[in-house]
Amino acid sequence: MDLNKMNAEELRALLQADAAGKDLDPELVWAAAERLSQLEPARHTPQEGWKQFRAHYAPPQVRVGPWVRRIGALAAAVLLIVGLALLRPQQEGPLTQALASVGLPDQAPAVPEGYQIREVAVVNTLGLLSVSATYEKDGAVLSILFFQDTLGQEVPVPAETAERYETAAGTCYITREEDAISALWALPGCKCRVSGNLTLEQIKTMVDALTV
């Protein structure tokens, strides 16, 4: 097939056939396209086409230097830390206040889902200040005792009725048995036992009044 002898109409028909799915020899098609481009001038030069491409069609390019990347990474890390801090469960309310009042770190487990705080108590056990929280849900009672195990004393809570685990806030006991908590509170040396929903001011007053 001599392309040089073909007119524009014939060349166009050849290209149309290829585009329509005839899949002709790519080299032949390319040669036909080149030949047709010589016969039919385009309204834009390739340079103008490139200019138009850069202005309207090229994907946006963001050139970022190494320092900008480093600063960006640092900013992302800071945002991540701040975000995680904001997402941390907020422990407002009487339990947090009571923990703070006796010097326990504010890292107690969050209130179990679906439970309401029924009672918060500050307890002086063997000279050790602790906080007891009682939660309630649909009549079920869950008691958690928070205390600072600095003296290394073993607290005699029956293993079969209480589950012991360590947290950053200290040793915790979880039990659904009211008796287990009561047994703990009834230990000798327990000089003070207050319960009820308390405000921070009430707890402060009460802690000040304790004789350790």
Place this chain on the structure above:
Amino acid sequence: MTREQSEQIEQCYLAYYRPLLSYARAALGREALAEEAVQEAFGVVCRKPEEFLAAENRRAWVYQVLKYVIQNQRRIQARAERFFSGSLEETDPEALGTATDPEDPDLLYGDLAQTAEYQLIRRLTEEQLSMLELAQELGISVSACKKRVQRAREFLRRRLRL
């Protein structure tokens, strides 16, 4: 994309522009649509610069992309023509049905022809404007225009329950 890659792509663009444009013009008819197809093909090149520059035959690579772009444009065009066959504006109200029809098309779609979405799609399909021409007419960027067209399509599809 690095500066070096950009320069190499520019060289290819300048070398291949005319044959590619001729090919697209033969396939699509209108010069503006052909220009757009070539630009779209080089848009693909810019999104995959490593693949393109590593290709043994770059010319064949971009030509193949152009073929896909053209096929895609034709498919969209054909679908739109089916979609709008018999413009709503030109429809004879008498031909739209009688009161006994379960759904009266005039009642359902009579206001559709006046919407900006319909007019936008009509400009693209019936008048065969390129995206660049339409964008310039609307005074927005090509990418914004594409987004608007996409939304208009979705709007019409919802309205016509397609």
